[in-house]
Structures are given as C-alpha cells and as structure tokens.
Amino acid sequence: MLSGPLGALFGTSSVYAAEQKVNITKDLASITVMDNGKKYVIKRNQNVKNTINEDYALTSRACPPFCVQPMQLLPGVHTIGEIEMLKFLKARSDGDKSIMIIDSRTPDWVRKGSIPSAINIPWTQLYPESSSYQPFVVEDLLTSRFGAKVDDGIWDFSNAKTLVMFCNGPWCGQSPTNIKALVNMGYPADKIYWYRGGMQAWNALGLTTTTSP
Template structure:
C-alpha cells in the first residue's frame, strides 16, 4: 500500500509540475525567444506581454480604417532628417533598457489626456502636443522651459540652449494617421533638440493594440 501511495503521490507531483510548466510557457510570445518585458509604471511592476486569447480583436477605438483628412492624414515613414522611426520590438528594447535603470531614456505619450485615459504603453509619461506646440492655446514658454530642463535634461548656458546631456526621447501617439507625436517632434527639433536623440514609434497605440500588447490606465 505504501508503494502504491508513493507512486500515486509522484504521479500527482509530476502532473502538477507539468501543468505549471505549461502555464508558464505562453502560446503567444512577443518573439520566439521573448515572452514578456517587465517595467515600472507609477512605481508598480507591470508585465508587458501579448494577449493570450487567440480570438481577441483590436480595441474599438482603433478599429476605424478611415478618419477625415485633414487632420487625420497618414504620416510619412521618415518624419524628419535624423529622427529614427521604430517598431514594436525597438520600443520594447527601449522599455527594457529604461526598466534596467537607464535614466537617459524617456518614453513619451504625446496624446491629449482624454486619449491617454483610455490606456497607454507602460512606463510612458504624458506630455501632450499642446504643451510644446507654439500655436496651441495651452502653450506657455515658462512651462516649456520647465519641461526641457527638468524632464528632458537640457540646460541654458548664456541664454543658449545646451542639449548635450539631454535625454533620448521615444515618442508615440495613436498611429500612422495621428499627428500628435509628429507635432511634438517637429516643435522640439525647431527649438534645437537634437534629431538623433528622438525616436518615433509611428505605429503608436493602434499597432500596439493590434499586436495584443499590454496597456495601462493612468
């Protein structure tokens, strides 16, 4: 009886181990070798992974194929000389580097708060395009100076902007038809921000949702 009980216990143990192993191995990975990325968002650990429901559909906010142009016109792949356009894997690499302690990287959601409230990429900070665009009613020169110095790491030397220690900015908005991050990028470059320190995730939230990747609410 003791041997039978031992055998039964062993079978149960290994069965449970196998089940745990299956649970830990997602069917829908990010890449063949990458299942998830851990980041910090507002002090909390967030695991970025793809939705495991293989019948999942894109969020309704991003299901529309057509919006009036202007203003919702398709953006070019190469926005400005020096500014690099990236995809999901490059964005995830920036997120990993930032999570590992690289303070020189800042992930920026350029959308207005009403859009951000529906969900954003984990660890992104919200700096709406309306804050940096000179023609916006929300534009305040002193506030812009604060953003450039306190958040982006730029400085002013003898009334001249110094961007030598400025952060690498990774910017995004709603998708290829969205002009909010392009407006932010163009405004920054016009102020003298180095184009090579700016990366643009053109696919934005539409592509992020289409890939089934994790989002967070503010």
C-alpha cells in the first residue's frame, strides 16, 4: 500500500510545488482531502516565522502519565511518519474504504485541532478499565466500522480494516492505549499503523489541521 514513488500516489500535487516557499517534500506541495463535506488542502504553513502552537510547546510534562513512548510499540504494529500518514490520507480520500484514520484523543483535545479526515475514537471507549468502557459499544464499533465479525464469541478479523492511529505525540499514551486494547482483543497487529509523532510533530511541521469542532 505504501510502495512506489510519491508522485504515483500523490498525483498532480507535485506540479505546484515550485509555487510555494515551504513544501512538504521537494516535489510535493500539498494534498487535498474531504472532512465532513469540507475540503481541506493539507500543506505546511507558508509563514517562515511561524512558531508551534502553545499547546505543544511544553517540553516537560510529568511522567507518569506523560512518558516517552517507544519507537516500536508492539510486535507487528507499523510506526510511521508524516509522509506515510499523508499517503494514507490521500488513499482514503481517493476512495479506499479499507483504511480508517483514527484520532485516539479525548474530544477536548480534538476540538483544538486534528488531522483532516480523521475520525475520533477516544481511548476511553476501547480501554476496559476506563469508566466510559461499554462492551456492547466496542462490539458494535468492531463490527460496523472496523470490518470485523463475531460468531458465538469468536472474532474474525480476516477482513478487518487497516487502522492508522495517532494522538498528541511521543509523550502521549492515548493511541498506544487504543492500539494495545485492540491487539489484546485479537486485532491483527500488522493491520495497525501508528503515527508516533502525532499532533506534536504535525504542528511542529506547520501542517494543516481541522478548524471546526
């Protein structure tokens, strides 16, 4: 899914790279995705004096709970960066319904800005020890949205979707909690991609975020 040259996947976006000062890569200026009926052009902030959002400016959050996450979260789970995330976003926008982009943060964080076209599934919905955890909600989520099947209590993930998950960054445990919960349920680790940099890295690179709640 992620093989091949960037131009082959990103289409004609690279044609406009020369018209911007701050590109994503040398040949890629932007990609366009839809989010709840609204078009988003994902590109980097063109103000070369722009600084990171203050929500992500802190360097020393208390650990625990804000501890540095490992590069390899679990065996089989793929850790990705921004270019790979953009490829998934473009593929999803072009109609690949086998992909889901998931923001694992709680809604208060999501309202501050997210990656365009991501859906919000808070870690509290999947984590069994959370006060918000409801088994029937999780079962409905896995079957109606993730493409899994269950028969007499036995899960079948053979046709499950590819999940691309993120949260606030290397110090955030929200998407790791979601991922660990899913793998513990039997979800195939190799169908899960983790954008470790999350919103910390996304904002640090000046990439477009959603602006609506």
